[in-house]
Amino acid sequence: MRISRTLLLAGTAGAAILLVAPLTAAAAAASLTAAFAQTSVWSSGYGAEFTITNRGDAATGGWVVEFDLPAGSTVSSSWESARTSTGQHHRFANASWNGAVAAGASVRFGFNVSGTGTPVNCTVNGAPCAGGPAPSPTSARPSSPAPSSPAPSSPAPSPSAPSSPVPSTPPPNGSTVDVSTAAQLQAALAAARPGQTIRLAPGVYDGSFIGTTPGTAAAPITVTGPRTAILTNPTGAGSGPSCPVPTPGWDPGYGFWLAGAAYWNLTGFTVADSKKGVVLDDSPHVTIDGLYVHHTGDEGVHFRRSSSDGVIRNSTIEYTGTAQPAYGEGVYLGSANSNWACHGNSGGVDRSDRVQVLDNRIGPYVAAEHIDVKEGTVDGVIRGNTFDGRGIAGQNSADSWVDVKGTGYLIQGNTGTFAAPGTFANGYETHNPVAGSGCGNVWRDNVSDLGGAGRYAVNVTSTSKCAGNLNIVYTSNTVRNATGGLTNITPTIG
Template sequence: MRRTVLGGFTAAALAAASLLALPAHAAAPKLTAKVVQGSVWSSGYGADVVVANNGDAASAGWTVEFDLPAGTTVSSSWSSTRTQSGQHYKFVNVSYNGAVAPGASTSFGFNAAGLGLPLNCTLNGAPCGGGSSTPSPSPTVSSSPSPSPSPSPSSSPSPTPTPTPTVTTPPGPVVDVSTAAQLTAALAAAAPGQTIRLAPGEYHGVFGTTRPGTEAQRITLTGPRTAVLVNDGPSGDAPDCPTPTPGWDPGYGLWLSGAPYWNLTGFTVKDSKKGVVLDGSHHVTVDGIYVHHVEEEGVHFRRSSADGVIRNSVIEYTGLVQPGYGEGVYLGSANSNWGCHGNSGGVDRSDRVLVENNRIGPYIAAEPIDVKEGTFAGIIRGNTFDGRGISGQNSADSWIDVKGIDYLIEGNTGTFAAPGTFANGYETHNPGTTPSFPNGCGNVWRNNTSDLGGVGAYAIRITSPSSCTARPNVVYASNKVTGAVSGLTNVPVTP
């Protein structure tokens, strides 16, 4: 028999029943965006846009839009796909930073020509600070503290990297590691198609691999920025040429030797003799890593490590012990070192390396990028160079020294301010030039923005035009310069 029981409910019970009848809360992301102005110069500024998730589900992607006042434009950007309509800019996540976990954040960055700040910022159509879909007046803009003028190995300003990129794990088997011993073992046993995933924490040890991936099945080493590799070496007796040798620790933070087709993403390398060294390791992609406080170079493509990529990364505070050998990104080897590193016809052919959308500096003691003789056809594009702290030692007095051949250098933004020694923004040199290797020739500059801080002579100085008559360097009129003692360049400009 059917019974009616409603009459037996009290008012409180009815209220409770109503609450129980409400649908369960659906987990959802709650994204906000904040513009953080990192550096300012006389004609522009650089900024990071931090996208944070305060919700309880991961985001599937994000789109940040804002307007800039008349007279200010975005000159370059990184870690996003940018489109523009007049003074309105739209930035959409790229493959590795769209999924933002609850409580996590990711970022992209841009450089502005002009000093106007973003207006009407929206994130996925809602105000960047959260709330209704009515456009907000502007995002929060703050200035990062400037570092003190004299860094040293023992006491230097705190680095200010772009926040951790969100890392997407590729398909395939995953090896999770959380200790130095586990990482050492995983690198020694790495197999094509495998991902080695770092847990947050510091890993102290000797980290390297000789295990190759393949074109179809790359090997990935990935982790958050809070996964930090530290090499407390070097130690042992070094061989005549740097090769993996039992009992010898070269002091490198991470060393790939004869290990092509790797992805290195997200993590940090610090407090090592060198940061990341690639020897005979072609087709390696370095994406979104952070290298700082190393004694010598930050990232070195060496021993014909061709067709590599370094993008969306931050490199600063290098050359802490040997300032003249503290380059940010080092492509190839000097001809005096080809006896060890010239394994391709006697030349280090670390060719066709793409250096894209990185922030290099401040306190790179040598050049932010050194392009060595004998290398060909690289692309250096969309990077930000902060020249504070360039030492002037070992002829290091520019953002890039180009001794390679047929490089394209475009869309970069460079600034210089004290302290440091600064002669020109970009320079060429021609060591060991022969008909087969017209070093320092055939290079192209376009759409670069340079602020020489009233110190540097030329934005682009071609050291010896007569050495490149058959393969001249080309400087386009689209390059812009402010704060130059002498001007844009010392050679005729191409319209």
């Protein structure tokens, strides 16, 4: 674009002479900033995002954000970007669908951090994230040169970055996102934001489905659909770490996985034909309501890696442990102490505390315990559930409806039955694998029919290991068809 500059000169005859000289205006250019914000914080880390804003007067076709984290902190997962990490240095390039940022517009990408350190030495396309000129060549990081200004149609190159997990077409957005294919669901999960609802149409969704964006208490993220919306994932793929965390190119075979994703609601739909059903890792304050989970190789629903303060209610779980009966629990709360090296992210313990299991139907053909309450967890509630013990395999001592190794649980108002086939010892059991575990639990108003096979409705393995914090079985519990009776300890009137 050219503009004219007019000069007024004095002539010899006193007349004014006008001269017009061409002047070339400065070329339009993009100017990016990148603002960091924490979106959620927990004891061992946090979730965060960068908002990239174009304050220039031309679009940019790609972006790269780089920063360092202090020792002891690292990025554990990310979304809406292609990430590479070298030591404490992390590089995020745009995904295939969010590289073009128009003048005045913004895009975002998110990530979770294990540890409490926050980003330093942040650059966007080689310039400081807060804006300003690019670092001098002597101070620029040699391994990550600033990219040249790309054309609007050409995203920033990222040859070493892993492929983005999202499809090449932009995902739908808005407060409610309707999806009808597996690819649409994967894209919606990758782009999920607090307050958003992802709504499933009826149909079969086959693939790997994972949510890693935290919601908030005021604005949870919801995935909802009818029972005829069926998520399946029968075969995992790729090679992952020994302790499961989201890893590019690896599908662990979970039907639905939340990782570092607090405040989600999962309602109504079905999860079937998967290695595990629904797995929650480091995802507190999740509500599962009205799901149908069936035909899983291992457990149906697992609250793991300190996924505390969750709720599972009004759901049906059956036909678990089809691949490994010993690991076919219906609902699994916490982790065995032998797995705390992987999942003990709260002081070395899996503190999936205060989970409420309410008004579910669990069984038949749940091959292991209908509910397995692991050591290290505390203060949960198991109430109003119906247990159908047909098909309990008895492998690895899994021969009861509920095995309580946690502490301070209320087990109230449940109804349990057993009939052949299966191996059945007691309705409810306690165990004490670590000091103080399996203690201080209370049974009230439970109705048990042991089918002539089980010995006690409630079998308390040890009182000496719970001195000062005894388990209590009230006389309001009832039992039928038991070879032993209500309980092996003296019940408390009430």
